[in-house]
Amino acid sequence: MYSGRTGEKLDMIYWIDGNYIKDAVKEINYFMRDWRVDQTKSIDLRTIDILAAAHNLLDVSEPYMLLSGYRSPQTNAMLRSRSRGVAKNSLHMKGQAADVRLGSRNVSQISRAALSCHAGGVGRYSRSNFVHMDCGQVRSWGA
Secondary structure (H helix, E strand, O other): OEEOOOOOEOOOOOEEOOEEOHHHHHHHHHHOOEOOOOEOOOOOHHHHHHHHHHHHHHOOOOOOEEEEOOOOHHHHHHHHHHOOOOOOOOHHHHOOEEEEEEOOEOHHHHHHHHHOOOOOEEEEEOOOOEEEEEOOOOEEEEO
């Protein structure tokens, strides 16, 4: 994965033999931080698992571009004031969501892969060219 906001890259194994790798999880938490205020939060690893499963189903070597991971309440409020598509109680603030895109796949393809995981929420944002994935209740929205 790479950050479309900071230019940072993350390429690692975070799970092996049925266990999460502690140092890798720390790197994920930092990578998915709220870069606007430089705050980290523990990312719910179910979200990472959903991202990984969907990516595997897409059969691509290209990494996701991360647009948004953890969001502080301040950042979420700022984004909400600029866009009606930002939820007041966004799962981003709990470290349970990510917004991603892939250059080689469109929003429809990515969202279909995510939906086929039958885990969490999937939002399609075709106009902005990204897919939201979270580990909340199974649901979908957008076009």
